[in-house]
Amino acid sequence: MPKLSQPRTKPDFREKLRKKVLQIGRNLIEQEGLEAVQARRIAKQAKCAVGSIYNIYSDLDDLIIALNMITLAELGETLRHAHAASAGKSTHDRLLALAEAYFDFAAARRKHWRAIFEHILPEGRTAPPDYRSDQDRLFALVEEILDAEIDEPEQRASAARALFASVHGIVSLSLDRKLGEFEPQATRRQIKFLIGCMSKGLNVD
């Protein structure tokens, strides 16, 4: 049945190449960082034409977003674990558990984690809906913890993003050695200070 098998084979080949391209992309990030993710280099390693990559991903930004979504999924697993493990604890302890899990993930998977933030979309272009909904699911973990403290959903969403961005700021400036050499203990101390003050502040009217 050549008429039936033909359309079946093509998507199969495409799917195999897609997986191969992603694996090569991930290795390049792991070894050299985001700037190594170039269609030419990936095509060479995948033994395919550069055009075949652009049959799957419309451009390099599209491919990088796909790579970053894999890291985001791994981060999500780590954060969901910390969220579940801290169930029943105080708001302070739960926020601290998430913040520390984020720091540990970033420190252990530094190049992959950095690629998420190094990649800046060209002006006028927006991230795909899938990417934003993956992100929103992660923020939902923080929002759930803040549920008791902040009633209004929009305010709670904004607070969760502010808290995440604050922890991210501490983590990224220290991993990038922007405020001095990287000292994990100093970073943990800053995270504890932030979460300590924030959770006290949340409970004061």
Added chain:
Amino acid sequence: MPKLSQPRTKPDFREKLRKKVLQIGRNLIEQEGLEAVQARRIAKQAKCAVGSIYNIYSDLDDLIIALNMITLAELGETLRHAHAASAGKSTHDRLLALAEAYFDFAAARRKHWRAIFEHILPEGRTAPPDYRSDQDRLFALVEEILDAEIDEPEQRASAARALFASVHGIVSLSLDRKLGEFEPQATRRQIKFLIGCMSKGLNVD
């Protein structure tokens, strides 16, 4: 007096070229961002040999640090102004004034500001003492505001860095459109939430 004039002329030429190189470097950042700062491009515009640039700066990292120190000095002026203008106000109002001044500076001077954080020194290399002491002078502004709340100097220094990193996290994720499109009002709201909780939390034992 040729023997006297000769050593005088050389540093003079060197100083002129240094200023020219910095001005060209700044223009390149302004127009295209940090990745445009390349010795070859600067030499072409300065009408000098690439080697002449490396007579002044030992390598590209050295030149980029010099460029970033100019931005740091401008940021310092902005923050010192906000610090002075808020003298006598509450801890909350003073921290908020500094945080908002930081956001306004970053938004207005986006490419120069981003260059400070995009530049990551190679592993094993440390920032020059001048760079760190410029930074320390900026942190001293925050430390002075925290003086009434945190007695212990080392703890105060750590708190000032944690606060800065938190505000920086909010500012950079929103300017880089990492959590959605850039909406200045949403960013200001997150900054207010952070400073609001933090200053309440600082005053609770």
